[in-house]
Amino acid sequence: MTAAVGRPSPVVEDAMLRRPKSWPMSLTVGDAREVLGDDHLHAILVVEGALLRGVIVEGDVPDDARNDQPALVHARLEGRTVRVGTTLDEARELLEQSRSRRLAVVDAAGALVGLLCLKRHGRGFCSDAGVEARRASRASERPV
Template sequence: MSTVADAHLRTPRLHGPGLSVGAARTVFLDDHVHALLLVDDGVLVAVVERGDLVGVPAGARARSVGRLAGRVAGPDDDLEATREAMASRRQRRLAVVDAGGRLLGLLCLKRHGRGFCSAADVAARDAERRAAG
């Protein structure tokens, strides 16, 4: 059985717990960003998705509208069952945390829903962006 630990990205982009809604909206201008991971001293405190920010004042803390429920997976979770659940919910990202809530990484479902992004995929996309200016 493959597990979430076999497929998650180990170095996702992180944001501090004080990130404002306005700053979060700016990060979401990149259409490849589907979720923001708010971390405090290694512990995941909230996952924020675009829809969480609708109607919220720019000065509010993004943490106040994010959540963990339904947005995290454990490293030992069955990978195929997790993929199926994500695809059925049209969910592209899940934070991966240990039993103590420490962030281990990010599971990124590809657009077609049949597999997960690899570190090489992310690096190639970043290189394309840099080359495009």
């Protein structure tokens, strides 16, 4: 995806989810296991206030970890974040290298500003509107 002459390259802010779901530092291993049991959630963003403190994905929590243990000890940031201003081409390269579909987007201070979410087919990124539509659809399918 190369930008046309005279036009800037698209950056992660152009394609990220602007209201990603996040969890507090008090998240436990048991909570993380429950969250990752939802096949629509692939990354847990652990925050302290606005600051991103860690990202947890499937496989991070060992089977023998106690459910009452803080989940943050199994989180990491390296390879799971990009800074505001990163081009989409650079972000796609990072996603390919890590064999992942999610990158948390942070500002220079480490505050969470969004989530870049590559669609399963790899031909585009999730949008806030699409996530809301799926959430509403799942809610309407639940028995009362």
